[in-house]
Amino acid sequence: MESTAEVTAGDIARLAGVGRAAVSNWRKRYADFPQPVGGTTASPTFRLVEVEKWLTSHDRMPEQSGAERLWTALQHGSADPERDIPVLAxxxxxxxxxxxxxxxxxxxxxVAAEIGTEDALAALVDxxxxxxxxxxxxxxxxxxAELIAExxxxxxxxxxxxxxxxxxLLxxxxxxxxxxxxxxxxxPDxxxxxxxxxxxCSDVRVDVRPGTLQEDAFPDAAADVVISDPPGGGNWGYDELAGDLRWEYSLPPRNEGELAWVQHALARLRPGGRAALLLPPGVAERPAGRRVRRELLRRGALRAVITLPAGATAPFNTRLHLWMLRRPDRDDRARDVLLVETTGxxxxAATTIKAAVRAHEAARQLPEAMIGRAVIVEAxxxxxxxxxxxxxxxxxGGQASLSADLILQRRDELVDLLGRLPAVVPQAVAGDGEPPAAEITVSELVKNGLVTIFTDPEIRVRTNDVLVPAIGSRPRIDVAGSADDGRVLGPQCFLLRMKLGYVDPWCFAGFMASDANLRRITSMGSIPRVDVRKAHMPRLPLERQVEYGERFRRLREFADLLRLAAATGEEVTQMVAEGLVAGTLRGEL
Incomplete structure (x- = not known):
């Protein structure tokens, strides 16, 4: 029986490793391109088996990874592949x-048996x-998730x-x-x-079940740690749970479901246990939740409220708060609370948060460098x-609280930065005006096995990976250094891994960052999205690539130092001005 699975133009683009514009061109240029069988005029769908035959016959079907073969196999004959993922898992x-x-x-x-259980499950999760x-x-x-765990x-x-x-999070x-x-x-899915x-996690006891606030799967839990990114809103079960014993800090208001999750977390901790929950910023200020917040402070349950940078996690247009809590022991009294504001x-931001939390938990003063970003306040x-x-x-808001010694130290750092700039100003020699070589697209490099593209936010970065933001009109293209080795990629980012010895990463990144390529890879919509496969690269022998790569690396070194000097200059200007106003510095020049 032939498969009846249908795919969109976006699915075809992912299958072929090209942009959507390429699929649109194929439909116009090739009379034998499969005809739509469903969808709408603006978003038609095509029969998957016909698309695969066409791509194969026109030599446009790239070699598929194990994950891609697994998904393709699941799509064939499935009326709803999304619903079938949990079934297959x-x-x-x-x-x-x-x-x-x-x-x-x-x-x-x-296919799952062929590629192995662990890889198959990872592909299905992704x-x-x-x-x-x-x-x-x-x-x-x-x-x-990594920050919360730490x-x-x-x-x-x-x-x-x-x-x-x-x-x-688990x-x-x-x-x-x-x-x-x-x-x-x-x-359940x-x-x-x-x-x-x-x-x-074979060496860890794992137990995951269906459950909600109304139908708690673990009513007798006494965990050491509770971590969560709970749902919010008013549909948390106010009418059914009004008399529940979990509400030790007052009944959560009808439209404050987040405060119900906060108290649920505390109720499922052992005495002295710790919790960390991601919450919308409104939970910290809405009038309806005042009574619960006051009780959390009075009992010493709230330990910290931390504002995360915009875009750190979904929803990306909201600066979420991380609440850290502790189930009070019998002898606990009201404590002070750590407040942290991070940006950029x-x-x-993560380094600031971890340092502030560790200092607070150890009952140490916050480092002086955190003034203006963190404070400890009595409950x-x-x-x-x-x-x-x-x-x-x-x-x-104040650099005014900074000491004169710290201000003078930052000024000396600025002087040092400015002194290093002349030595790294790039040299320039006139060329003949000809481009370096014929070009090849990144899509073709991928098909040839010289470049691999990853978008999984949990993949670990390696030294020499090229990192490209997935959104932005002028995305900053970076080459991972030794300090990046082992960190997770994070959301909304491409990771391009070169076949070293064939493609030089600095050369690749430098040419991708050219204006011509930025115009090719960036869409013109209200949210500019990036498609790295559309970039063009010169066909160069490795030794020439290395030469170009070294030049691009030096240019980046200069640009980074210049940017750091400018930022430090602005900071020193503000610090000195605030120091003069506060009397920390003398008003003499």
Missing amino acids: RAVMSPRRPKAGGEHLKAALA RFVDIRGRRGSVATSAQV VVEPAGKSVLDPACRTGS AAAATLGAARLTGQDGD NVTIAGARLFH EWDE VKLSNEDVDLTPARHIP
Whole structure:
């Protein structure tokens, strides 16, 4: 029986490793291109088997990875491939691979057996998260999950996520040595995918079940750590749960579901246990939640409120808060609260957050360099009429609090930076005006096995990988250095891995960053999206590539130093001005 699976133009582009514009051109140029069989005029669908035959006959079908072959096998004959992903994942995880099911499931199971259980499950998890994400489902980014796991220190502990979605937070805790992982979610498909994500954790006790606030799967849990990115809104079960014993800090208001999850987390901790929850910023200030917030402060349960940078995780247009809590011991009293406000680059923000949390937990003063970004406030001072816990409203705006020594130290650093600039100003020699060589597209380099493109946000970066943001009108193209080795890629980014000895990464990155290529790879819509496959690269022998690469590397060194000097100059200007106003510095020049 021939497959009836249908695919969109976007699916065809991904299958062929090209941009959507290429598919549109094929439809116009080739009379034998498959005709639409469904969809709409603006978004038609095509029969998958016909598309594959056409791509193969026109030598446009690239060699597929194991993950791509698995997905293709599942698509054949499936009326709803998304719904079949959890079905296939359960079959792959079953000790006895079932023989029942449609032909497409049997074919997909055969591919799964070929590529191995771990790789098959990883591919299914990635595909499920990607599809749900494109349909608006929120998933916690790998970088934020990793940060949360680091600040709660799960090594050797039992960890619970009461709203685990697809299990990214639990997976991050497993990576850092958690001894037991427990999770629940109201969506049975999420439960399956979370189980698939954690299937390889053979040395950890894993238990993921369906469950909600109303139907808690673990009512007797006493976890060491609770971590979660819970759903919000008003549909949390106010009418059914009004008399529940979990509401030790007052009944959560009808439209404050997040505060119900906060109290649920505290109720499922052992005394002294720690929790970290991602919450919308409104939870810190909305009038309806004042009473609960005041009780959390009075009892010493709230330990920190941290504002994450914009774009750190979905929803990317919101600066989420990370609330850190502790279930009070019998002898606990009201404590002070750490408030942190972070902006800018993620790596710097994460470093600030971890340093601030460690200092606070160790009862140490915050480093002087954190003035203006973090502050420790007595709980009683936050328990005013509004009980507004928004960090930015309590952190002194002030470089005025900085010492004269620190201001003078930063000034000396600026002088040093400016002194280094002349030595790295790039040399320039006139050329003949001819481009260096004939060109080849990145798509062709991928087909030839010289470049591999990754978009999985959880993939680990290696030294010499080329990193390209997936969104932006002028994306900054970087080459990973030794400091990047081993970190997770994060969301909305391409990772291009060269076949070293054939393609020089600095040469590749330099040519990709040219204006001509930026125009090729960047869409012109309201949200400029990047398609790295459209970039053109010169055909050069390796020794010439290395020469170009060294020049591009030196240009980047100069640009980075110039940018750092400019930023430091602005910072020193503001520091000196504030120091003069506060009297920290003398008003003499």
